[in-house]
Amino acid sequence: MPDARIDLPKQGDAPAIARCFTEVYGDRYVHAEVFCPDRYWAKVESGEVIPVVARDDDGAVIGHLALEREPGSLVAERGEAVVLPAYRGHHLLEQMTERLSVEAPRRGLHGIYAEPLTIHTFSQRNDERAGMPVCAVLLGVNPESFRPKDIACPTAGQRQSYLRTFRFVQPPAARKIEAPAPYRDVMLDIYARLGVPVSVADVSAPASPQSRMSAKVNDRGYGTIRFAQIGRDCASAVEQSLRDMRGAGASSVQLAAPVGDPGVPHLTNAARALGFFFCGLAPGFADGDDLFLLQRLDEPLDTGKLQLFTDQAKELVAFVERDRRATAQV
Numbered sequence: 001m002p003d004a005r006i007d008l009p010k011q012g013d014a015p016a017i018a019r020c021f022t023e024v025y026g027d028r029y030v031h032a033e034v035f036c037p038d039r040y041w042a043k044v045e046s047g048e049v050i051p052v053v054a055r056d057d058d059g060a061v062i063g064h065l066a067l068e069r070e071p072g073s074l075v076a077e078r079g080e081a082v083v084l085p086a087y088r089g090h091h092l093l094e095q096m097t098e099r100l101s102v103e104a105p106r107r108g109l110h111g112i113y114a115e116p117l118t119i120h121t122f123s124q125r126n127d128e129r130a131g132m133p134v135c136a137v138l139l140g141v142n143p144e145s146f147r148p149k150d151i152a153c154p155t156a157g158q159r160q161s162y163l164r165t166f167r168f169v170q171p172p173a174a175r176k177i178e179a180p181a182p183y184r185d186v187m188l189d190i191y192a193r194l195g196v197p198v199s200v201a202d203v204s205a206p207a208s209p210q211s212r213m214s215a216k217v218n219d220r221g222y223g224t225i226r227f228a229q230i231g232r233d234c235a236s237a238v239e240q241s242l243r244d245m246r247g248a249g250a251s252s253v254q255l256a257a258p259v260g261d262p263g264v265p266h267l268t269n270a271a272r273a274l275g276f277f278f279c280g281l282a283p284g285f286a287d288g289d290d291l292f293l294l295q296r297l298d299e300p301l302d303t304g305k306l307q308l309f310t311d312q313a314k315e316l317v318a319f320v321e322r323d324r325r326a327t328a329q330v
Contacts, residue, residue, distance in 0.1 A: 065096035124309035132165035136280025178264035206263030223250035230263025235270035
C-alpha cells in the first residue's frame with residue numbers, strides 16, 4: 001500500500017467518516033455522534049472533537065482518529081479510532097496519533113490519553129509505538145456488546161475492560177504526591193514511565209472535616225465517584241455513594257481523588273474496606289493535577305482473558321488482580 005495521506009478533515013468528509021464506523025462497528029459505538037454528520041461536525045466546530053483522517057490515493061477516507069476534550073480540560077482522549085479492515089497493518093493509527101500530538105499543544109493541551117480495548121492488542125501496539133505507557137486498568141467499564149463487530153471476542157461472557165495509556169505533549173511539572181503504603185511502589189513506577197519527577201509527602205490526615213465530591217452512573221452500568229476534596233467524613237461518603245450507585249444499576253465503580261490531597265491514605269483505607277482496589281492514575285485530569293484511582297467491580301471478570309501487549313500492561317493488570325483479591329477478603 002502506498003503511503004496514506006494524514007490530514008484534517010473537512011465538513012464534507014463527515015458522511016464518509018460515518019460510513020467507516022458503520023462498516024467496522026455496525027450501529028453500536030460508544031460515541032454515537034460519529035454516525036450523524038451534523039452532530040459530529042458541530043462537535044468539531046465547538047472544539048470538543050479535534051479529528052484527523054487517513055486517505056487513500058484517491059482521497060477517500062479510510063481511517064479516523066480524534067482528540068475528545070471536555071470544556072476547559074488540559075488533557076484530551078485519543079479516541080473515535082477506526083481503520084477500514086482492508087487498510088490495517090500499515091501503522092495508520094500511529095501516523096494519525098503523531099499528527100494529533102502536533103495538534104494538541106497548539107490547542108493548549110498538556111497531554112493525550114487513550115483507552116484501548118483488551119479483546120485485541122492492535123490499539124495497544126499503536127500506543128506503545130506512540131510512546132504512551134499504561135497508567136491505569138479499567139475493568140468492566142462497558143457491556144460485553146461494546147466491541148467491533150468483525151473481531152472475535154476472547155473475553156466473551158464478561159463486561160469489556162480497557163487500559164488507559166497517556167503521553168505528555170508538553171514537559172510535565174514535578175509532582176508532590178500522597179502515596180498510600182500498599183501502592184507507593186506501583187505509583188512511582190507509573191510516574192517514572194511517564195517521565196514525571198515525583199516526591200512523596202509525609203503521611204498526614206484529611207485537612208477538612210467535610211468532603212467535596214460528585215457521583216454519577218451512566219446508562220452502561222459504570223459509575224464514578226470523584227472527590228474534589230477529601231474530608232474526615234470520606235468513609236461514610238463513599239459508602240453512601242456506593243449504595244446509591246449499586247441501587248442505580250452500576251456494575252463497575254471508579255473512585256478518583258487528587259493525588260496530592262493529604263486525605264488520600266485515609267480514603268484508601270476506607271475504600272479498601274468496601275472492596276475497592278487499585279486502578280491507576282489519571283495524569284492532568286483535574287485542571288492539570290493528577291487523580292489517584294481505585295475501583296470496585298460487582299460482576300465476575302477473568303483478567304486472564306484480557307489480551308495485553310506490553311510487559312508493563314501485564315504486570316500492572318497482575319498487580320490490580322492481586323489487590324482485587326486482597327480487598328475482597330477485607
